[in-house]
Amino acid sequence: MEKKPDWLKVxxxxxxxxxxxxxxxxxxxxxxxxxxxxxNLGECYRKHTSTFMILGSVCTRNCRFCNVTTxxxxxxxxxxxxxxxxxxxxxxxxxxxxxxxxxxxxxxxxAEQFAKTVRAIREVCPGTTVExxxxxxxxxxxxxxxxxxxxxxxxxxxxxxxxxxxKAVRPQADYERSLGVLRYCKGKDPTxxxxxxxxxxxxxxxxxxxxxxxxxxxxxxxxxxxGQYLQPSPQHYPLARxxxxxxxxxxxxxxxxxxxxxxxxxxxxxxxxxAWEALEDVHDLY
Amino acid sequence: xxxTMKIPKLxxxxxxxxLCAWLKNEGDEVKAGEPVYEIETDKVVNQIEATDxxxxxxxxxxxxxxxxxxxxxxxxxxx
Numbered sequence: 001m002e003k004k005p006d007w008l009k010v011x012x013x014x015x016x017x018x019x020x021x022x023x024x025x026x027x028x029x030x031x032x033x034x035x036x037x038x039x040n041l042g043e044c045y046r047k048h049t050s051t052f053m054i055l056g057s058v059c060t061r062n063c064r065f066c067n068v069t070t071x072x073x074x075x076x077x078x079x080x081x082x083x084x085x086x087x088x089x090x091x092x093x094x095x096x097x098x099x100x101x102x103x104x105x106x107x108x109x110x111a112e113q114f115a116k117t118v119r120a121i122r123e124v125c126p127g128t129t130v131e132x133x134x135x136x137x138x139x140x141x142x143x144x145x146x147x148x149x150x151x152x153x154x155x156x157x158x159x160x161x162x163x164x165x166x167k168a169v170r171p172q173a174d175y176e177r178s179l180g181v182l183r184y185c186k187g188k189d190p191t192x193x194x195x196x197x198x199x200x201x202x203x204x205x206x207x208x209x210x211x212x213x214x215x216x217x218x219x220x221x222x223x224x225x226x227g228q229y230l231q232p233s234p235q236h237y238p239l240a241r242x243x244x245x246x247x248x249x250x251x252x253x254x255x256x257x258x259x260x261x262x263x264x265x266x267x268x269x270x271x272x273x274x275a276w277e278a279l280e281d282v283h284d285l286y
Numbered sequence: 287x288x289x290t291m292k293i294p295k296l297x298x299x300x301x302x303x304x305l306c307a308w309l310k311n312e313g314d315e316v317k318a319g320e321p322v323y324e325i326e327t328d329k330v331v332n333q334i335e336a337t338d339x340x341x342x343x344x345x346x347x348x349x350x351x352x353x354x355x356x357x358x359x360x361x362x363x364x365x
Contacts (some may be wrong), residue, residue, distance in 0.1 A: 004326060004330060004331050008330045008331060009330065009331045009332075009333055010327075010330050010332055010333065011321060011326070011330070011332075011333050011335060012294065012296065012332045012333065012334050012335065013319065013335040013337065014294045014334075014335075014337055016339045024344065034297075034298065037297040037298075037328075037329060039330040042332070067297075109312050191321075228330035230328070230330065231328060231329070232328055233328055234328075268330075
């Protein structure tokens with residue numbers, strides 16, 4: 001294993017983790033923090049935050065960067081929307097991030113479960129903002145309409161990597177389709193904040209990153225996250241490099257100069273890490 | 287009272303981890319919440335915090351050792 005750079009150190013406290021893990025177990029809920037082996041789990045759980053992963057912990061796709069298990073998922077749990085809302089209330093969350101495993105087996109890609117969960121949160125936790133970090137739902141407009149009908153505050157969908165590495169890194173997805181999802185959602189509901197993110201360290205060049213920023217900005221995307229790719233295991237897509245904190249600062253400056261409204265760019269920045277900060281920042285700009 | 291610190295299971299499929307550094311020496315005072323040692327996993331280096339305050343009585347592994355999940359790593363003398 002290559003030696004980790006000094007900036008890839010995180011704190012972990014078992015008691016704090018157990019508290020949130022127990023709540024999730026009791027309510028039969030999953031978090032992407034756990035399923036994706038997120039390096040920020042210790043910090044987020046300690047602060048009583050987490051990103052709910054609805055529609056089960058098994059994914060129908062096999063993206064080579066991702067730690068989530070591939071297989072045949074179970075049908076959606078009808079209790080899940082209300083259980084997520086209960087957990088959000090118990091944790092005292094003022095901003096809830098919902099994500100999912102990609103459910104190509106469901107005709108709507110899980111859109112209805114997203115909408116039901118957003119509505120349940122609104123009912124149980126009035127005033128709480130909600131971010132839906134969705135799969136591409138195969139670009140199905142009816143499915144995207146269903147998610148949008150629940151009026152999430154933020155519609156997030158990750159392009160994950162530059163155009164040139166899509167096939168190698170996420171073979172069942174498509175760069176244009178992902179851009180299309182974000183473009184469609186913004187066009188359909190201009191009041192929704194759109195957000196995307198990508199990883200650095202998969203072998204992309206600075207020129208390719210520059211083009212990605214232009215592509216994403218051109219579809220009216222408001223918020224951007226940029227983080228280091230961390231290889232979950234030797235079987236996953238190989239790590240090309242560790243970008244330095246200075247590299248991330250440079251990417252952030254470039255993205256802001258191009259016109260993004262909020263950019264989170266740091267080695268351990270993740271799509272939903274401190275997601276409320278982006279929302280607060282962008283709302284201040286209105 | 288003696289309390290055994292164990293290597294946490296940092297991810298569901300984790301079997302073991304490399305103890306890459308001690309951040310406290312034997313005899314050092316440790317406050318709950320302070321990092322005591324570092325475990326390297328595939329993604330990051332995890333600084334493991336003490337969940338109790340006390341004195342680090344005994345280190346049970348050396349830096350560089352591969353240690354199984356939930357096996358004892360240190361003994362903490364708590365008050």
